[in-house]
Amino acid sequence: MWNSTGPDSNRSPPPGVVPDFNNPEDVVWTINVVVMAIRDALVTAFFIIRIYAKISINPKILLEDYTCAIAYFFIILYTATIFTMAHYGEGYHAWEIRLPEYYQLLKWLYASTVIYCPAAFFTKATILLLMARVFAVEERISKAIHIFIWALLVAYIPLQVIKTVVCIPISSLWDPTVRDVHCINQRKVFFCDVSLAILTDLIVLLVPIPLTWRLRMPLRKKIKILVLLSAGGVATAVTVFRTYKVAQFLDSGDLTADFVVIDILT
Known part of the structure; x- marks a missing residue:
């Protein structure tokens, strides 16, 4: 990772390249900022729509409402x-960033890795709680989903601790x-993280399929529901691709440019 040989590693420019600190090359800076702004706007829009629908249809606050709000907070953070x-x-290229700014960037990179786990957990917990409510008629299934949420929490807590104290001193x-x-x-920490993400994404994707098929409703409605649920397959595919990019990033020679792809995929 970025401190494999200390914070100053992975900053050497290629042979013959002269760093320009005043006008660094915009490798993916603009793309990064634009994508993040769009993502924030979309997430906020969907969150507001959900709140409006919640107030209009059923004002009673449920557990998934709390987890959704917490997930939104961590995603924005x-x-x-x-x-x-x-x-x-x-x-920008790592070798075109002055050292004080580079060290600050690494500090915030660490912060982002710490925030990722709670953002991921509460997002998945919200989806699973909604799933449990949809299939509440199947008491055993609903109970199993709640047990899985607790198992997910048990898995994420040690991972969160490890990512927080990955190096001592943290600074x-x-x-x-x-x-x-x-x-x-x-x-190993990175791959434990992404492996857990892939596993849970697959479960969230696959579990509703047989349950939906057993519901008493017209075939056309079942197919519509399954098509909507299959959108989760996109999340799984993105997570798998993110794993591939993380593997490349661990040996990156240009950390500040290469990590942007992981930001976008996250």
Whole structure:
């Protein structure tokens, strides 16, 4: 990862390239900012629509309403860290960012990795709780979904702790003056993270299919529901591709430009 040999690693320009600190090349900076702005706008729009629908149809606050609000908070917070990283140079070549800005970027990169877990958990918990309510007539299925949510929480808590204290002292991730550093194998941490994401995405995608087929409704409605649920397959495909990009990023020679793709896929 970025501190494999200290925060100053992965900053050497290619042979013959002279860094331009005053006018760095816009590799993917604009794309990053535009995509994040659109994502924030869409997430906020859907969140407002959900609140409006909730107030109009059933004002009673349910558990999934709380998890949805918490998920929205962490998603916006995660995007805020990306905007901050862009402010410090994410999207430019690492060798065209001055050291003070580069160290600040690494600090916010660490913050984004810490925020990712709760954002992912509460988003999936919301989807699963809605699923449990839709299939509440199947008591065993609904109970199994709730058990899975608790299992998911149990899986995410140690992962969150590990990602938070991946290096001791934590400041060694962005401060090259820190000595006596002890780090966990960050490659394994990354792949544990993405493996959990793929597994849970697959479960969220596949579980509703047989349950929907058993519902007493016209075939046309069943197909419509399955088509909507199949959209979750896109999320799974994105997660798999993100895993591939993470594997490349771990050996990146241009961290600040290469990480943008992972930001967008997240």
